[in-house]
Amino acid sequence: MAGPLTGIRVLDLSRVLAGPFCTMILCDLGAEVIKVERPEIGDIARGNGPFIDGISSYFFSINRGKKSLTLDLASPRGKSIFLQLVKHFDILVENFVPGTMEKLGLSYPKVADVNPRIIYASCSGYGQTGPYAHKPAFDVVVQGMGGIMSITGEPVGPPIRPGISIGDIAAGLFTAIGILAALHERSMSGKGQIIDVGMLDCQVAIQENAFARYFATGEVPGPLGTRHPVTTPFQAFETKDGYIVVALVGGERNQWALFCSALGCIDLIDDPRFQTSWDRTVHYDELIPILTRAFKGKTTEEWVGELEEVNVPCGPVNTIDKVAQDPQVLVRNMIVEIPYPQVGEVKVTNTPIKLSRSQCQVSKPAPELGEHAQEVLRNLLGLTQQEIEGLRKDRVI
């Protein structure tokens, strides 16, 4: 079974995370992704630990399935090879600081001149325009500047970074969406175009609700621990042996009564302060201490059992090891073992996109630096063994 993007070729100049996360998604969906890396050095993510027998787990995880071609884009021969390659590709992805592709002589007009159908995706810290455009940026900087650290943490406490590189991940996801939307547009117009995604912009977009609340009330949203800003109870509680999350929303008949009964708090059922989710949000400080006391009386597993019986959405707060063993996660094939020479098998997380007629699946390991140089240059450009050796000797590849 082919992937939905089988036949689509991606020329991937991106490094570290936002760009590679985007092209990983395209690769899992069946696109052929050729990662262009600096000779000898490669993507600096290859140096990020922890390592498995010398292999960067960081690099492996997000570059599985891609091919690697080393190419010195600063050299005239490297540039010339690149512009010949471009003819064979549908998509180009880069996440340099804006201006870099121009300096390399590989700006969109140059590339489009060779291949007007190419979709040229630039993902950067702040986007290609505006006063910060040329500043370098990394995940944590964008998380700080974008506001998410100010709304994550304890109500009274320092800013907290969500435990993932959401600055990069969000930008990678939006870039993939932009690319696929442009691919659809190309199927109508026959033309490619530029995609300009800024990580800071993506932070604003994923915080739409924090901004909506701020615009509606003028109050600056702050960190809320585990709770939701407008729905109550919708948060974690400590139990006898860990934490449980519960999520009551409006609209479910008798849910509040059943929840209170299960907790042994029947006097809350008809309490006028707590009848709707919004009432409970308004009277949050009165309600939560009562629930907090109640939840401490049993284990997480006991509470999950009892609350599920009355259909209250809930679950344990799992650590990563527990998630990796969760029967649902395993049945959904979300953890994949990839055979890798010398090491045996390397485990990575799978794509969460499941299609009925097309295959979306992690298939191959991450490439060694330059592993596919010969294959790509021979198959796409018809270079001979001797020409390839010459390029290698001169450090062009």
Place this chain on the structure above:
Amino acid sequence: MAGPLTGIRVLDLSRVLAGPFCTMILCDLGAEVIKVERPEIGDIARGNGPFIDGISSYFFSINRGKKSLTLDLASPRGKSIFLQLVKHFDILVENFVPGTMEKLGLSYPKVADVNPRIIYASCSGYGQTGPYAHKPAFDVVVQGMGGIMSITGEPVGPPIRPGISIGDIAAGLFTAIGILAALHERSMSGKGQIIDVGMLDCQVAIQENAFARYFATGEVPGPLGTRHPVTTPFQAFETKDGYIVVALVGGERNQWALFCSALGCIDLIDDPRFQTSWDRTVHYDELIPILTRAFKGKTTEEWVGELEEVNVPCGPVNTIDKVAQDPQVLVRNMIVEIPYPQVGEVKVTNTPIKLSRSQCQVSKPAPELGEHAQEVLRNLLGLTQQEIEGLRKDRVI
């Protein structure tokens, strides 16, 4: 200028957040999104505060630009209208608990029978298969079960929820990617298919690095405050008047020396414990107290100025009000004012996807419940005014 998805029609049965966030993205890219809502009640998100003159800011933010058609899918006439409508659509999105569409008689085979080209996207808490498939789930439950709360927070402290509904948002993004990939596939095969996205699966996917570290070392990742697990310093520091984030990565020449000089810590420059990012991660507990002391000596603005001069990526930790006024955010047009009758203007965050030849832009307000019933039923199904009035009287719409 048309959007990249202009001409694509989306029949949107989804409620609250994951589904509506997905269809919001498609709408911003130019698709015509018809939101099918229960007569009289509508999407329960319409009841989520805070309100602006009676309008839910929560609902408005993610449903801007969509059209609303009320339709009682449980009634035979509502079902029949729905199956007639389906013929005119490219995409169907639903985020009911699995089994609901079957109970309504609107399962994929029924819908595909009428329109084999339709792309039928189901977004649910745990996906359509597996032992948890039929459990109801909400954002915070999936955040708890998926592990992200266990890696967010202070190193010693309770689990923290990232300040956004990342359970829903991530699922909305991946569903949009799945839909667009299937749209490309359809341009080749002529056939639609099912997309099955589970929120829990998406949590696993966006935490790829936490899983990679766990699989590499067997150590269970824990919360780390604002720091990065493998790069140092890559975190927030308290200053005289707030917080700053700095991000040093490997590979930049002299960066460490310039950083240390700017901070007035010249004795660290040649300290063998701190030469590479990985060295600094290994000796984290020795390094950070020194940097923490240094950063307290000046204001955030002073530090940002001095560090930018030596090209160290950094920025302030902004609150939402600051982000909403940030010159870069404004130049990038990330905050849009939408005219709305009676209220004046409502501000929402814009799409972060910028294309050079296609328009991606928030254009219209969120719909009132059933606002476009007449337009949709007349234009797509040719119903007369009298027929529409009859449906309204019988509460079918």
